[in-house]
Amino acid sequence: MIRWKWVAIGAYVAVLVLSFAFGFGPGMTMGKNLLGFAEEMGKILPAAFLLIGLLDEWVPRAKVEELLGRESGLKGHLLAFVIAAPFAGGLYVSLPVAAALYEKGASLEVVLTFLGASTLVRIPMMIFEASFMGIGFTLARLAVSVPLVIGSSFVLARLIGPDTG
Amino acid sequence: MKLLWALVVLLYAASLAKSREKTIRAAKSAGRRFAKLLSDFALLLVLVSVALTVLPPERIKALLKGPGMLLGSVLAAFVGSITFIPGFISYPLAGILKKAGVPYTVLAAFLTTLMMVGFLTLPMESELFGKRFAVLRNAAYFVMAIVVSIFIGFVFGELP
Numbered sequence: 001m002i003r004w005k006w007v008a009i010g011a012y013v014a015v016l017v018l019s020f021a022f023g024f025g026p027g028m029t030m031g032k033n034l035l036g037f038a039e040e041m042g043k044i045l046p047a048a049f050l051l052i053g054l055l056d057e058w059v060p061r062a063k064v065e066e067l068l069g070r071e072s073g074l075k076g077h078l079l080a081f082v083i084a085a086p087f088a089g090g091l092y093v094s095l096p097v098a099a100a101l102y103e104k105g106a107s108l109e110v111v112l113t114f115l116g117a118s119t120l121v122r123i124p125m126m127i128f129e130a131s132f133m134g135i136g137f138t139l140a141r142l143a144v145s146v147p148l149v150i151g152s153s154f155v156l157a158r159l160i161g162p163d164t165g
Numbered sequence: 166m167k168l169l170w171a172l173v174v175l176l177y178a179a180s181l182a183k184s185r186e187k188t189i190r191a192a193k194s195a196g197r198r199f200a201k202l203l204s205d206f207a208l209l210l211v212l213v214s215v216a217l218t219v220l221p222p223e224r225i226k227a228l229l230k231g232p233g234m235l236l237g238s239v240l241a242a243f244v245g246s247i248t249f250i251p252g253f254i255s256y257p258l259a260g261i262l263k264k265a266g267v268p269y270t271v272l273a274a275f276l277t278t279l280m281m282v283g284f285l286t287l288p289m290e291s292e293l294f295g296k297r298f299a300v301l302r303n304a305a306y307f308v309m310a311i312v313v314s315i316f317i318g319f320v321f322g323e324l325p
Binding site: 003006026029030031034037045050051052053054057058086090092095120123124133136140145149159160161 | 167168169170172173176177180187188190191192193194195196198199202204205206207208209210211213214215217218221249251252253256257259260263269272273276277280281283286288289290293294295297298301302305306309312313316317320321
């Protein structure tokens with residue numbers, strides 16, 4: 001089986017090396033962008049994974065099932081918002097966290113709400129957003145998207161079905 | 166980001182106080198999980214740097230400034246979905262566009278899809294949750310982002 005992911009990465013590295021060797025402008029810009037994003041990733045990802053490690057080791061499966069599982073109801077969804085709040089970055093950070101929660105017994109609905117919440121209510125980003133767009137914009141955005149996210153989780157979980165992961 | 170690291174330091178100190186062994190195992194488990202996703206993160210880095218090169222902030226600015234409300238919103242939702250721009254660039258960019266008179270509806274379409282829809286994270290999302298999950302979630306969140314921007318349009322009196 002050919003692993004296309006690595007083919008793409010290899011081709012990319014080749015383009016990058018050639019760009020710098022021959023002074024190809026757009027290729028060098030791409031290299032700078034790569035470094036910029038790698039720096040951001042390097043600052044956030046270790047923290048996220050270290051927290052997942054603690055979850056693996058300290059939080060028993062039964063606890064996750066109780067708080068975020070099928071029987072947790074609306075409380076589970078609210079807790080998903082609380083857990084999502086400190087995460088900076090974006091989907092690439094919250095996806096591994098969501099997968100770890102799902103493995104530990106969180107329901108598909110709550111995992112979906114967590115992913116949605118991580119894009120909506122990250123505290124650091126909200127403050128930043130409000131300072132550029134005005135507090136009215138941020139509040140209006142939240143007022144409509146929070147219920148939409150929770151509602152969509154139930155619909156999506158049904159559409160996706162139980163055999164995921 | 167500081168909040169996240171503060172949490173890490175605090176919780177690891179508490180963990181260490183309780184059990185040295187468990188703390189080491191937690192850190193090892195963190196490393197193992199990261200290693201498993203290494204190729205996905207590498208691919209994401211590649212995709213993001215290509216997207217940022219093809220569609221740099223200046224080009225996005227030029228794209229969203231002209232076309233008015235309807236076309237602007239559609240374009241904004243599309244651009245927001247396929248690109249990945251860190252918040253420290255996207256919000257100041259939106260702030261500049263707001264001052265330049267770009268409607269809130271267009272900016273909402275851009276900012277919400279940017280956050281909620283991840284074309285570039287699709288490979289990673291599929292790997293972790295399956296293709297069906299990834300495609301359905303992103304499609305649903307795209308629609309949701311459109312609904313949010315229409316609502317924003319009403320709130321700011323840009324839509325009748």
